[in-house]
Amino acid sequence: MIDLKDNVTLITGGGSGIGRETCLAFTKAGAIVVVVDIDVEGGEKTVSLIEKLGGESIFIEADVSKSSDVENYVNKTMEKYGRIDTFFNNAGITGPSCPIHEYPEDMFDKVVAINMKGVFLGLKYVLAVMIKQGSGSIINTSSTSGMKGYVNLCAYSSTKHAVVGLTRISAGEVAQTGVRVNAICPGPVDTGLIERLASGTGRTAEEQAEIKKRISLVSTPRGRFADVNEVARVVIFLASNYSEFINGAVLPIDAGITAI
Numbered sequence: 001m002i003d004l005k006d007n008v009t010l011i012t013g014g015g016s017g018i019g020r021e022t023c024l025a026f027t028k029a030g031a032i033v034v035v036v037d038i039d040v041e042g043g044e045k046t047v048s049l050i051e052k053l054g055g056e057s058i059f060i061e062a063d064v065s066k067s068s069d070v071e072n073y074v075n076k077t078m079e080k081y082g083r084i085d086t087f088f089n090n091a092g093i094t095g096p097s098c099p100i101h102e103y104p105e106d107m108f109d110k111v112v113a114i115n116m117k118g119v120f121l122g123l124k125y126v127l128a129v130m131i132k133q134g135s136g137s138i139i140n141t142s143s144t145s146g147m148k149g150y151v152n153l154c155a156y157s158s159t160k161h162a163v164v165g166l167t168r169i170s171a172g173e174v175a176q177t178g179v180r181v182n183a184i185c186p187g188p189v190d191t192g193l194i195e196r197l198a199s200g201t202g203r204t205a206e207e208q209a210e211i212k213k214r215i216s217l218v219s220t221p222r223g224r225f226a227d228v229n230e231v232a233r234v235v236i237f238l239a240s241n242y243s244e245f246i247n248g249a250v251l252p253i254d255a256g257i258t259a260i
C-alpha cells in the first residue's frame with residue numbers, strides 16, 4: 001500500500017461520490033485531508049467518516065466557481081497546516097442532457113463556471129503555494145467525455161476537454177519547479193452524478209433504471225460502471241512518488257472506452 005503519511009491533501013467535491021471515496025482512501029494511506037464542497041452536509045459527513053477511521057480532517061465550504069471562496073480554502077489550509085502536498089481538483093456537475101440547439105444558455109454558463117473556471121481557479125491559487133514550496137502534485141478530474149465528444153452533453157464534454165487543456169498548459173508551466181499536474185479521465189462511475197443524469201425530468205423509475213443500465217453496458221467494454229475505489233487508487237498513485245516522472249498526463253480510467 002502507498003504511504004502518504006502526513007501528506008496535506010486538499011480535495012474539492014469531497015462531499016460525495018468520487019471525491020468522498022478519495023478522501024477516505026487518502027485517510028487510509030495516512031494523509032491529512034481538507035474536504036472542500038458547496039454541500040455543507042455532505043462535506044461534514046465526509047469529515048465524520050474520516051474521523052471514524054482515526055484520520056485528521058477539516059471541512060471548508062466553498063463554491064469552486066467563486067474566486068474569493070477558492071482563495072479562502074487555500075488560505076485556511078495554509079493557516080492550519082502550512083503546506084499543500086496534494087490537490088485533487090475534482091468538483092464538477094454534468095448539467096442537462098439535450099442537443100446544442102435546445103441547450104439552455106444559463107446552464108451552459110453554470111457548467112463552464114464550475115467545471116472549467118473552478119478548475120482554473122483551483123490551479124491558480126494552489127499552484128502559487130506549490131511553486132513556492134517547490135513540491136506538490138495536482139490531479140484534475142476530466143472524463144472520457146474530455147477525450148471524445150459526448151452528444152447531448154455539450155457543456156459537460158467541452159468543459160472536460162478544457163480540463164485536459166488546463167492540465168497540459170499548467171504541467172508545462174511548472175515542469176521545472178518540482179510540481180506536477182495530471183488529469184484523470186474516468187468513464188462512468190456509479191455516483192449521484194450518474195443518478196441525476198439518468199433521472200432527467202419526469203422519467204419513471206423503470207426508465208431511469210434502463211438509462212443507467214444502458215450507460216454501464218454500452219459505454220464500458222467491461223459491461224459495468226467503475227467502482228469509486230478504482231478511481232481513488234489512481235489518484236493516490238498520482239499523488240505519490242511512484243508517479244514522480246509523470247507530468248501532464250491525461251489518464252483514462254475507463255476499461256478501454258477511449259482506446260477502441
Ligand SMILES: NC(=O)c1ccc[n+]([C@@H]2O[C@H](COP(=O)([O-])OP(=O)(O)OC[C@H]3O[C@@H](n4cnc5c(N)ncnc54)[C@H](O)[C@@H]3O)[C@@H](O)[C@H]2O)c1
Pocket residue numbers: 012013014015016017018019036037038039042062063064065090091092093094114141142143144185186187188189190191192193194
Ligand atoms: N460519475 C461519473 O461517471 C464521472 C465520470 C467521469 C468524471 N466524473 C467527474 O468526477 C467528478 C466528481 O463527480 P462524482 O461522480 O463524484 O459526482 P458527485 O455529484 O457525487 O460529486 C460532485 C461533488 O461536487 C460538489 N460540487 C458541485 N458543484 C460544486 C461547486 N460549485 N463548488 C464546490 N463543490 C461543488 C457536489 O456538492 C458533490 O459533492 C466531477 O468532476 C465529474 O465530472 C464523474
